[in-house]
Amino acid sequence: MTTKETLIQKLKDKKAKVAILGLGYVGLPLAVVFGQAGFHVTGVDPDKRKIASLSKGESYIPDVKTDDIAGLVKGGLLAATTDFSILKEMDAVSICVPTPLRQTGDPDMSFIISAMEELSKHMHRGMVVVLESTTYPGTTRELLLPKLGTEHSLTVGEDWFLAFSPERVDPGREDWTTINTPKVMGGITEACGEVAAAWYEGAIQTVHRVSSAEAAEMSKLLENTFRMINIGLVNELAIMCEYLGVDVWEVIDAAATKPFGFMKFTPGPGLGGHCIPIDPLYLSWKMKSFNYNARFIELASEINTNMPRYVVNRVLEAMNDRGKTLKGSKVLVLGAAYKPDIDDVRESPSLDVIGLLQKKGAAVEYHDPYIPHIHHEYDGWHMDSVTDMMKSVKEADVVVIVTNHRVYDYEAIVNAAKFVFDSRNATGKLGKNNEKVERL
Numbered sequence: 001m002t003t004k005e006t007l008i009q010k011l012k013d014k015k016a017k018v019a020i021l022g023l024g025y026v027g028l029p030l031a032v033v034f035g036q037a038g039f040h041v042t043g044v045d046p047d048k049r050k051i052a053s054l055s056k057g058e059s060y061i062p063d064v065k066t067d068d069i070a071g072l073v074k075g076g077l078l079a080a081t082t083d084f085s086i087l088k089e090m091d092a093v094s095i096c097v098p099t100p101l102r103q104t105g106d107p108d109m110s111f112i113i114s115a116m117e118e119l120s121k122h123m124h125r126g127m128v129v130v131l132e133s134t135t136y137p138g139t140t141r142e143l144l145l146p147k148l149g150t151e152h153s154l155t156v157g158e159d160w161f162l163a164f165s166p167e168r169v170d171p172g173r174e175d176w177t178t179i180n181t182p183k184v185m186g187g188i189t190e191a192c193g194e195v196a197a198a199w200y201e202g203a204i205q206t207v208h209r210v211s212s213a214e215a216a217e218m219s220k221l222l223e224n225t226f227r228m229i230n231i232g233l234v235n236e237l238a239i240m241c242e243y244l245g246v247d248v249w250e251v252i253d254a255a256a257t258k259p260f261g262f263m264k265f266t267p268g269p270g271l272g273g274h275c276i277p278i279d280p281l282y283l284s285w286k287m288k289s290f291n292y293n294a295r296f297i298e299l300a301s302e303i304n305t306n307m308p309r310y311v312v313n314r315v316l317e318a319m320n321d322r323g324k325t326l327k328g329s330k331v332l333v334l335g336a337a338y339k340p341d342i343d344d345v346r347e348s349p350s351l352d353v354i355g356l357l358q359k360k361g362a363a364v365e366y367h368d369p370y371i372p373h374i375h376h377e378y379d380g381w382h383m384d385s386v387t388d389m390m391k392s393v394k395e396a397d398v399v400v401i402v403t404n405h406r407v408y409d410y411e412a413i414v415n416a417a418k419f420v421f422d423s424r425n426a427t428g429k430l431g432k433n434n435e436k437v438e439r440l
């Protein structure tokens with residue numbers, strides 16, 4: 001049997017040993033899905049606290065149940081370590097490390113590079129490697145292939161196999177999860193795609209193969225660019241509606257009654273999270289090497305990035321209309337997470353809104369049921385969520401709703417507050433034509 005046939009057989013028999021590099025929002029659910037499918041999975045992550053939790057059978061990701069982790073750890077199907085040397089025993093490795101931006105807005109590839117360098121020390125014949133981290137088109141072939149294959153005189157598609165498969169997990173979502181969200185898979189060669197698909201098909205319901213790693217990389221960037229641009233469009237619509245004195249939420253609801261050719265997006269205080277504000281910029285960065293300016297991305301990014309400032313200015317004007325200055329006022333920001341019902345503050349517009357309100361001289365507090373503390377790395381401030389939320393609601397001169405968590409009782413908040421600025425239409429009908437509420 002060829003190396004490829006032997007590996008495919010091992011994968012189909014679930015005898016292949018699986019490693020997941022990076023046990024965060026993407027890697028941990030993936031490790032669980034492979035473990036539940038019957039693979040022996042080892043998660044490798046330099047974060048000692050994560051490894052300690054998993055080794056005790058405890059989850060630290062809200063979407064992943066502690067019972068599931070405990071069951072897999074007890075059954076010997078899931079182990080976790082900080083020791084990369086276990087990679088020498090592995091047959092199949094998935095890389096799920098972060099791909100943030102540098103402060104300059106350029107891709108920060110340092111996590112992929114360090115994971116790749118660790119893996120490179122233990123590369124051997126008969127391995128399949130899949131990169132899951134969202135990145136610019138060409139990363140798998142230009143960065144991983146030389147380091148993991150060529151340097152070891154291993155021929156890709158014959159001695160070892162390399163593919164890209166973008167992760168699509170939507171944290172907090174219950175209907176579409178890692179197991180039932182179709183997975184795009186693109187190999188460096190045809191054989192690479194075949195082996196990687198054989199592995200993932202053993203655990204994930206639908207694997208959609210494309211002809212190259214680049215097509216898979218680009219498909220992820222299309223998905224996220226599509227969202228970013230449409231959010232930019234409705235954010236600009238909200239700004240235009242304010243000029244026109246038209247209720248943007250009513251307009252969007254009306255357009256959404258069209259059964260075809262329209263997809264509903266809603267405006268808000270700006271983009272957040274690890275994906276939508278960042279990934280399209282990986283593409284525009286790459287295009288600069290062709291002297292090509294990705295105009296839609298740049299424009300949407302500009303509009304979205306300005307939304308926290310727009311929201312704060314609207315709060316300032318609304319206070320002014322009520323004969324108050326923002327300077328010296330007490331402001332309670334509701335929600336720090338970048339979207340409802342999750343505990344993730346990465347790139348959250350809430351941090352920008354808080355910072356801008358502070359710069360205007362407001363005394364700012366925040367509340368988030370899922371985020372007890374915020375540490376703003378770049379601006380160097382630290383805040384704790386208020387403990388008695390309704391007391392702070394009553395005391396604040398304005399309550400600014402930034403994240404529309406479902407657990408909030410908006411009726412009680414509006415009743416208790418002096419004034420509410422609602423950037424998410426969380427108050428809905430209650431907020432409309434209500435003199436205590438101003439909506440975006």
Ligand SMILES: NC(=O)c1ccc[n+]([C@@H]2O[C@H](COP(=O)([O-])OP(=O)(O)OC[C@H]3O[C@@H](n4cnc5c(N)ncnc54)[C@H](O)[C@@H]3O)[C@@H](O)[C@H]2O)c1
Nearest residue numbers: 021022023024025026045047096097099114115133134167
């Ligand atoms: N979070 C999402 O919703 C989401 C969705 C789709 C795609 N993605 C993409 O998936 C990738 C991972 O995102 P995430 O949200 O899981 O990030 P995360 O920060 O939650 O987790 C990444 C993990 O990688 C670990 N890590 C860092 N360097 C490492 C190394 N050298 N070797 C092994 N592990 C290392 C970190 O300690 C961390 O535990 C990113 O490229 C992201 O863009 C994320």
